Amino acid sequence: MAKQSNQKLKLLYLWRILMERTDEEHPMTTAELISALEGYGVPAERKSIYADLEALELFGLDIVRNRRRGCYVGERPFQLAELKLLVDAVQSSRFITHRKSEELIKKVEGLASVHQARTLQRQVYVANRIKTMNESIYYNVDKVHSAISAGKKITFHYFEWTCEGKKRLRHDGKLYRISPWALTWDDENYYMIGFDSKRNSIRHYRVDKMQDISVTKENRDGQEHFECFDMAVYSKKMFGMFNGREETVRLRFANRLAGVVIDRFGRDIPMTRSGPEHFVINLQVAVSPQFLSWLFAFGADVTVLSPDSVIDQLRQQAQAVLGQYQQGAPVG
The missing domain is CATH 2.30.30 (SH3 type barrels.)
Known part of the structure; x- marks a missing residue:
């Protein structure tokens, strides 16, 4: 009875063997497929394997056959390069814990052959990356x-x-x-x-x-x-997702910072030439200490042209920082 039950599952076992054990670099011959099926307690003959492969192809499985090398699964739902991107994203993500990262990567590995899965077991190192401990x-x-x-x-x-x-x-x-x-x-x-x-x-x-x-x-x-809410617009207004009073701020940047501005605000932001060495942009932004700190990072290569209220905030923040060091070194 057990053999008969296993025989009914033959097609499923064959599908599993092909998905788990084969890829372009690791095809399996008909004899190897028969041997693998026997490992599940399913006897099979060469002719029945051919019929089963045709049934799986008809079902939609991409099986590539080669008379000398054997057969393997060709196109999968995810290409190996795509799986590597997913693994890298999980490993480098700060909000995913180490334990959950391992669980997710194990599941991602199940989308590839066992041979391809080994190439996914790699560590991605990201500077100053701290994984959360909160699941x-x-x-x-x-x-x-x-x-x-x-x-x-x-x-x-x-x-x-x-x-x-x-x-x-x-x-x-x-x-x-x-x-x-x-x-x-x-x-x-x-x-x-x-x-x-x-x-x-x-x-x-x-x-x-x-x-x-x-x-x-x-x-x-x-x-x-x-x-009419636009998440992309909302995110661009916030720096570090900190709230602040929304203002239209006019900024002048040194030309060498064009890439920085495009990376932060996208290629659609209008940049107007201002002399041979600078360009000007207008931003709708939530003015917060984080936004002002972002400006500070560029030193003299960025200038707030308007409004005066933002210029005053920037000046006050600069004076507050400077005040901490005017009386000598801070006491620890």
Whole structure:
């Protein structure tokens, strides 16, 4: 009876053998396929193997045959180069823990042959990359997605880290009640974009700093704010996803920073020549300390032309930093 049951599974076992053990560099002959099937307790004859291969091809499996070398699976759902990109993305991602990275990569390896999978078992080293230790982010993302799909509000606690390395709840420990509308991955962190009814404004929250998330029965609101919402535009306005007063800022850059500006804001941003050595851009941006710090990084190669309020903020921040060092070296 067992042999008869295994015989019914013969086609599935053959599909598994081909997917797991063959690729362009590792074809299998008919004799090798018969031997592999015997390992599953499935006897087979040469003629039946030919018929089974034709059935699998008819089903859609790309089987490449060569009389001398044997046969192997050709096109797969993912090419090896694509799988390597996925593995690199998982390994270098800051918000995915080491343990979860290993689990995901193991699953990615299952999309290739065992021979190709060995080339995926490589370590990607990224300077100053710290993996998160918080695995709750996966469940947080799932709950937020569920609320978005259901069109419901969520409640949650939001925390920050103290200098002692401990969590401290914000908002005096009170629950946040927000209408979630989107999730975005920015600056190597997941953010939930939502609408805060009390503030009547769009807000964003780091998903890994949210806890005790609960999907409510209350319908979300803020639809009018998201009908024309553009996530790409929103992300470009924020630096490090920090909020600030939105301003149209006019900046003059040295020509050598054209690539930096394009990398940050895209190729569509208009850049106007300003003499032989500079160009000017206009930005709609949330002016925050992080934005000002970004400008500081370029020193004299960037100048804020307007508005005066941003120039004043930049001057005040420069004076505040300088003030720390005017009385001598800081005391540790």
